[in-house]
Amino acid sequence: MFQREGWHRCKAAVTLIKWGEQMKEHKKKNSNRGMIITFLAPAVIIFLVVFLYPIIRTVMMSFYKIDAVTDKMADWTFTGLANYQKLLSTPIFATAMLNILKIWLIGGIIVLGLSLLFAVILTSGIRFKKFFRAVIYMPNIISAVALATMWQQYVYNSKFGLLTSVLKALHLDALAKTPWLDPDHLFWSMLFAYCFGMVGYHMLIWCSGIERISPDLFEAATIDGANKPKQFWYISRPLLKGVFKTNITMWSVSTAAFFVWSQLFSTVTASKSTMVPVQYMYLQTFGAGNAVTDRNAGYGAAIGIVLCICIVIIFTITNRVIKNDDLEF
């Protein structure tokens, strides 16, 4: 009887101690929560003010006719879906979307393909690796304005240009007469020049991915008789899936903001052949070229929203098609 009572008392004491510990844990968690909230609050508030507010305002603006970006809301005129309807029926916007799609898809294949090739070569143990890496990356440290001007005014120049001179020297006279900057070739000339500047950046991302793969795998494959292409296909390629996803994301982000090259390849007055959505948005928001044209910041906002939706769709598809790394190495 006493033994049983002692056992119960003992059990109660243990429960009490456990409860006490739980209370301490609870208090500790509470105090941690306070700390977390206190630390997070400034960042959250800043995020809300700096990001969320402009996003909400931009969405709202897209349903209004607004003269200038900074106009007071009282001066906005509600137009419902008119901005979106106009976008869908404006040929130049369709051209701009088609151009950006071509830049993303064709430019993406060129840039990601070339950069992967360079990365594989550079990480295969060639001599002067650092030198070649620096040379290929160099266009990234030069201003886009300088690069575009160099391509437009020198490389593609019909009279004294690099392409014309080289092709003439090679006696390819018919090819040398190609009007690289006329409306029919301007887009492709711009795209090629842009790709030239982007290869180095993506090559570095590929390099970092390849260098993460253990050399033991390649060594073992070499002993087993696998040549370099087979090593790439069966070892590097599957292990670079995550890096591929990163590269597509970075390429999509930079392509969505494509603007400077279009501006520089269509001097003063925008050309149809190089028109892209951000450039069109700029023209509609701030006015075009030398002429004083109607401005509508609400229309500009609608362009931004459509562009944003397209990017979200691309990211969703990318995430579905390319799964996260399922291989550990």
Add this chain to the structure above:
Amino acid sequence: MKTKSLVALSLAATMAISLTACGSSAATTTTSDTAASTAPAAEATAETATETTTDAAATDGGSLVYWSMWSEGEPQAQIIKSATEKFTADTGITVDVEFKGRSGQREGLQPALDAGQTIDVFDEDVNRVNGTWGKYLLPLEDLAKDYESEHGNTTLFAIARNAYAQANDGDTTLHSIPYQPSIFGLFYNQTLFDKAGVSGVPQTWDELDAACQKLVDAGITPITADDAYMTCIIGYQLARYLGQDGVKSLVTGEAVNGTTCTWSDAGVLSAAKDIEDFSKKGYFSANISTNAYPVGQNQEFAIGDAAIIPCGSWLPNECKDYTAEDLKWGYMNFPTVDGGKDDRTANNIANQVFAINKDTKMADQAFQYIAYLTSGDVDAQFVSDAMCIPVDKANSDTWPTELAAVKTDFDATTTYYDWACGVESNADITGDIKDNTIKLCAGTLDAQGFVDAMKSVSGQ
């Protein structure tokens, strides 16, 4: 617990302050960047500020902020900088000049004005200032009364008043002071004209045709152009047949001052056929489709490889480093066409204008500064250093030698067109107009093809 909360709060406060500090440091950096990009200007302004602080203490002249449309390296900016220093020394009024460039001004001025930033004086194109930024302007009739009668160029003041009226229900009150006038037309190389035996200045399209034929016969490329001005070529030709209101109606699809035009109008096809005809006769440079500004003006016209170029009167200043030694400057307005609505006296005469913020607390000083920059010695300096057309009546006979041939046609102008005669009024189709005009000049598109392409784009 209390201690922990206090620690947490103080850490959070520190973080917030750090962030704020980061913000202000970023702001400082931006300012520094701007300052760096306009280093000499900042230096000059700093010097001016230092000098004027002393002067201002003595004279209490006050301080102005001027947002300039010029970029740091342009000759106009250099003249404004030196003139501002002299102005400060003379008057004791400090001026903080911020060279924003064209893009900076178009993107940043209105938000800055809306935010209540102190900007007393700003400048830009006459139509943009009076139209787009019309609601920020201080009326200047009273302030400018004496100045206008003493220094004002009648034509330019009429254009400035008209620009405000166009955008403000016909109100012709003066709201801006013109400077840097320019005219857009056809510059030619008199030496090459003489060599080809072309005498006199072509006044009509047929006379221009004959002149070009003589140039071709002499082995000289008659006409070149840059992509930047392609819309001006078609704009002028259309305006000669339809008038500016007709051109604006054509591109906007709306009636303009009672005038309605469509791409099916006979005048449109006639304008396109004129250009097609010139193209077929080989009058345009072989590089016309690839001349990215300023290749045409610098590498073809200025060096004497082509005889004629459509451009504004800023051309001699822009290509002065490339100009052939034997180049004698000639100029003609776009010629009159048979059966056209407007003749060669209708032209795009534009200018930059200074305006004063309606919220300024220093209106008198601001106007004093504008008057200083647009008259007397400073105006003469614009003429000599930047090859500009003078605006001060007193300097009306001191046109730059390179622009001497422009004066007659400038003075003969009685109808004033907007930029490219209004053909760029609809940004949705301007890109098509530009590309199709290039193709028309290059001969890869015929006149009917041009009209059809534009009909399609305009949904007609």
